[in-house]
Amino acid sequence: MSKIVKLKKGFDLKLVGKAPLEIANLASATTFAIKPTDFPGIQRPKVLVNEGDTVKAGTPILIDKAMDQVIYAAPVSGEIVEIKRGDKRKLLEIKILADQTITHENFGKIDLNQDRDALAVKLASTGVWPNILQRPYGVVANPADSPKAIFVSAFDTNPLAPDYGFTLQGQERYFQAGIDALAKLTKGKVHLNVDGSKPAPAIFSGVKNAQTNQFSGPHPAGNVGVQIHHLDPINKGEIAWTVSPFGVVQIGKVVLDGIFDASKVVALTGSELTKTGYVKTYSGANVSTFVKGNLNSGHVRVISGNVLTGEKVNLDGFLGFYHNQITVIPEGDQEEFLGWLLPTTSKLSFHRALGMFSFLNKGEFKVDTNTHGEERAFVVTGEFEKVLPMDILPTYLFKAIIAEDYDEMEELGLYEIVEEDVALCEFVDPSKNELQVLVRHGIELLMYS
Amino acid sequence: MKALQKLFDNLKPNFEKGGKWEKFHTLYEGHRTIVFAPDLTTKAKGAQIKDATDLKRVMITVVIAMIPTLLFGILNVGEQHFLAIGEDATWVDKALFGAMSVLPILIVTYGVGLLTEFIFCVIRNHPISEGYLVSGMLIALVIPPHIPLWQVALATIFAVVIGKEVFGGTGMNILNVAMTARAFLYFAYPANISGDQVWTYLADKTPVDGFSGATALSVVYNAGVQNTNAVEALNQHNSVIGDGLYSLSNMFMGWIPGSIGETSTLMCLIGAVILIATGVGSWKIIVSGFAGAYLMGLVMNLLAVNEYMALPPQYHWVMGGLAFGIVFMATDPVSAAQTETGKWIYGFLIGVFTIIIRVTNPAYPEGIMLAVLFMNVVAPLIDYYVVKANKTRRLQRATV
Numbered sequence: 001m002s003k004i005v006k007l008k009k010g011f012d013l014k015l016v017g018k019a020p021l022e023i024a025n026l027a028s029a030t031t032f033a034i035k036p037t038d039f040p041g042i043q044r045p046k047v048l049v050n051e052g053d054t055v056k057a058g059t060p061i062l063i064d065k066a067m068d069q070v071i072y073a074a075p076v077s078g079e080i081v082e083i084k085r086g087d088k089r090k091l092l093e094i095k096i097l098a099d100q101t102i103t104h105e106n107f108g109k110i111d112l113n114q115d116r117d118a119l120a121v122k123l124a125s126t127g128v129w130p131n132i133l134q135r136p137y138g139v140v141a142n143p144a145d146s147p148k149a150i151f152v153s154a155f156d157t158n159p160l161a162p163d164y165g166f167t168l169q170g171q172e173r174y175f176q177a178g179i180d181a182l183a184k185l186t187k188g189k190v191h192l193n194v195d196g197s198k199p200a201p202a203i204f205s206g207v208k209n210a211q212t213n214q215f216s217g218p219h220p221a222g223n224v225g226v227q228i229h230h231l232d233p234i235n236k237g238e239i240a241w242t243v244s245p246f247g248v249v250q251i252g253k254v255v256l257d258g259i260f261d262a263s264k265v266v267a268l269t270g271s272e273l274t275k276t277g278y279v280k281t282y283s284g285a286n287v288s289t290f291v292k293g294n295l296n297s298g299h300v301r302v303i304s305g306n307v308l309t310g311e312k313v314n315l316d317g318f319l320g321f322y323h324n325q326i327t328v329i330p331e332g333d334q335e336e337f338l339g340w341l342l343p344t345t346s347k348l349s350f351h352r353a354l355g356m357f358s359f360l361n362k363g364e365f366k367v368d369t370n371t372h373g374e375e376r377a378f379v380v381t382g383e384f385e386k387v388l389p390m391d392i393l394p395t396y397l398f399k400a401i402i403a404e405d406y407d408e409m410e411e412l413g414l415y416e417i418v419e420e421d422v423a424l425c426e427f428v429d430p431s432k433n434e435l436q437v438l439v440r441h442g443i444e445l446l447m448y449s
Numbered sequence: 450m451k452a453l454q455k456l457f458d459n460l461k462p463n464f465e466k467g468g469k470w471e472k473f474h475t476l477y478e479g480h481r482t483i484v485f486a487p488d489l490t491t492k493a494k495g496a497q498i499k500d501a502t503d504l505k506r507v508m509i510t511v512v513i514a515m516i517p518t519l520l521f522g523i524l525n526v527g528e529q530h531f532l533a534i535g536e537d538a539t540w541v542d543k544a545l546f547g548a549m550s551v552l553p554i555l556i557v558t559y560g561v562g563l564l565t566e567f568i569f570c571v572i573r574n575h576p577i578s579e580g581y582l583v584s585g586m587l588i589a590l591v592i593p594p595h596i597p598l599w600q601v602a603l604a605t606i607f608a609v610v611i612g613k614e615v616f617g618g619t620g621m622n623i624l625n626v627a628m629t630a631r632a633f634l635y636f637a638y639p640a641n642i643s644g645d646q647v648w649t650y651l652a653d654k655t656p657v658d659g660f661s662g663a664t665a666l667s668v669v670y671n672a673g674v675q676n677t678n679a680v681e682a683l684n685q686h687n688s689v690i691g692d693g694l695y696s697l698s699n700m701f702m703g704w705i706p707g708s709i710g711e712t713s714t715l716m717c718l719i720g721a722v723i724l725i726a727t728g729v730g731s732w733k734i735i736v737s738g739f740a741g742a743y744l745m746g747l748v749m750n751l752l753a754v755n756e757y758m759a760l761p762p763q764y765h766w767v768m769g770g771l772a773f774g775i776v777f778m779a780t781d782p783v784s785a786a787q788t789e790t791g792k793w794i795y796g797f798l799i800g801v802f803t804i805i806i807r808v809t810n811p812a813y814p815e816g817i818m819l820a821v822l823f824m825n826v827v828a829p830l831i832d833y834y835v836v837k838a839n840k841t842r843r844l845q846r847a848t849v
Binding site: 233235236237301303307308309310311312327329331332333334335336337338339340341344347348349350351352353354355356358367368369370371372373374376377378379380381382385391392393395396411412413419423426427428429430431432434435436437 | 450453454478482483484485486487488489490491492493494495496497498499500501502503504505506507509510513576578580617618619620621726727728729731782783785787788789792832835836839840842843844846847
């Protein structure tokens with residue numbers, strides 16, 4: 001019953017700075033952080049440790065008092081060096097100085113033949129649970145819920161995205177165990193969606209206990225939200241879960257080995273890195289050891305994640321929980337003489353408006369963070385539809401969110417999308433609106449109404 | 450460039466909070482962003498890079514697409530003038546004469562329109578939007594060459610204020626701004642924008658004996674009233690200044706009296722090619738607009754209770770402002786239907802209504818203006834049903 005879906009709408013951004021498939025020889029990070037801001041659904045975060053405490057990988061560090069059975073665990077063993085707060089004492093970062101050799105909390109092997117609810121509670125207590133996200137809303141799933149299906153997108157079509165076949169190689173056993181555990185948690189199916197345009201890497205071929213579907217087409221074909229829309233769309237009142245392939249492996253490790261292993265392979269990408277490639281580190285790693293001394297120029301933006309959905313971090317900031325990629329591009333805070341008028345082939349654009357000849361340029365583009373224009377009201381129509389391969393009317397949905405019209409938001413399909421699904425819309429918008437922030441605002445209106 | 454940047458930087462403190470021209474901050478930003486694309490960067494969250502195309506580039510594309518009609522219009526104003534007074538003239542003379550009458554109109558539409566826009570931006574404290582780049586050109590192209598400049602100014606102010614700014618500026622308007630200006634003139638000063646005597650700019654010269662300034666549309670309309678063959682009436686019209694003024698091919702080329710930019714179907718099609726190739730104008734609206742006019746022309750042929758109805762439908766394509774209206778007015782994304790399905794319906798109905806108004810309504814020889822304005826008003830209704838269909842699909846899926 002596997003499905004083959006070919007998508008036509010969308011846009012592939014070809015950028016300079018792709019990571020070659022090799023482990024770069026760079027010093028490893030020494031500090032790591034948990035950032036509550038990585039989890040948009042956390043309502044009342046509570047820190048369970050104090051500065052100076054020592055922890056093991058898997059030790060509970062943080063809980064959400066609104067859903068306290070799910071723990072957020074330390075990615076490494078070491079000492080809590082700082083609990084950083086911002087305005088109004090908002091919790092920003094819990095920093096850990098890592099030990100030379102990482103020790104793990106031992107949860108013991110997990111028996112998959114136990115009761116479903118008991119399994120969910122057990123997994124929630126090990127630190128792997130935040131990998132499981134709930135649709136609608138894109139927030140950490142509630143272990144008490146029973147999802148109609150679980151979706152895993154096995155490829156990433158974002159700009160300069162890491163190759164899962166490389167970052168997860170050799171983890172086949174854990175991946176299968178993770179899928180087995182997920183299959184227990186749902187009454188429906190586990191969908192594994194692979195890239196239909198090339199042969200699946202070893203880790204995703206021959207996976208049992210899941211339905212393998214093939215998706216092909218330009219970005220956002222790899223977005224799990226788009227895949228859900230074409231497989232089994234989410235209606236009002238329904239809940240589906242999504243997990244990244246890395247999350248599946250992490251769940252598999254706690255099932256088979258009884259440890260919370262936050263080690264991951266992270267892609268270093270972007271035009272401003274002298275040396276691109278992959279590095280072995282842990283979740284929440286400090287980016288400075290990978291970036292400092294590895295830059296082509298001084299004035300750069302370091303992004304945790306990719307250029308479409310990632311987040312700006314400081315030179316000594318930390319990798320986001322869900323991110324497995326660091327992108328470094330030039331800052332674009334300089335004016336450009338007649339920049340809105342002169343013809344060019346070197347500026348990346350989805351449009352073909354006057355003088356934009358980038359569609360003739362088959363090479364890779366070097367992009368900076370300039371907005372290339374000021375924010376305006378929506379004027380141009382029909383462009384969002386070209387990059388969103390879903391039966392959704394994006395302009396009307398955005399307007400409904402701006403108007404805070406709850407019924408319209410529901411009826412126009414806000415349950416089906418999260419920020420990443422509209423990232424391309426935000427990129428192509430000639431009116432330069434901040435659509436991802438807008439979508440999160442709409443989701444919060446629906447969640448807390 | 451450094452010097453220019455420095456000049457702007459030196460002026461900047463005056464426009465900042467507490468500066469002596471603080472209120473005019475938006476004008477400063479508006480001008481600086483025209484010379485220099487701004488140094489704004491993306492926020493910490495959300496897309497970290499943005500497409501290189503902005504609204505300024507989109508709007509200038511439309512302006513460029515209108516340049517062929519403008520240049521042809523200038524030449525044609527001269528051509529019609531010398532034809533009517535029966536003098537020979539070189540192309541240079543014709544172009545100079547045309548420029549003398551068209552450029553003042555263009556200067557007034559841009560000057561007055563931008564001034565009005567600036568005043569609103571300062572009062573309302575919102576950024577200067579680039580939408581008027583297009584509107585200013587459009588207004589000049591849809592009015593006759595002889596029109597008094599004060600009327601142009603008045604119509605421009607009316608269109609900018611009532612057509613756009615009262616709704617909140619570019620992107621918020623319900624009606625096409627340029628069509629609003631033309632409709633204002635049409636109903637406020639009909640003597641200067643309708644009838645037989647307005648389409649050829651004679652200046653102070655007297656026309657040759659027997660000259661008629663009637664447009665093709667009124668020639669056909671009279672043929673309908675007098676029950677003579679419409680195509681023949683067109684072919685024989687104004688034989689005193691040469692044969693075949695209103696032949697199908699001459700009307701397609703555009704060497705006929707009319708509003709400044711609308712006469713040449715060929716130039717409008719060149720504009721359409723630019724708009725479609727750049728993706729700035731919706732090809733769906735353009736194609737369905739011409740299709741709607743043709744099919745309605747055929748339906749009229751079937752009824753054919755008078756000679757106007759019997760006119761072959763291809764004549765409707767080249768007479769009057771249909772081509773200009775469909776290519777440049779109907780494709781305005783703000784006042785058009787905004788859903789892709791809606792665009793087909795919207796364009797088609799503009800074509801249909803234009804022909805209905807032309808053929809059946811003796812008061813308005815040209816139908817495209819009212820058809821576009823009417824469909825501007827109806828477009829949200831079309832979209833409402835398209836959006837509703839989308840919602841219904843989602844709801845039905847839920848119950849399965």
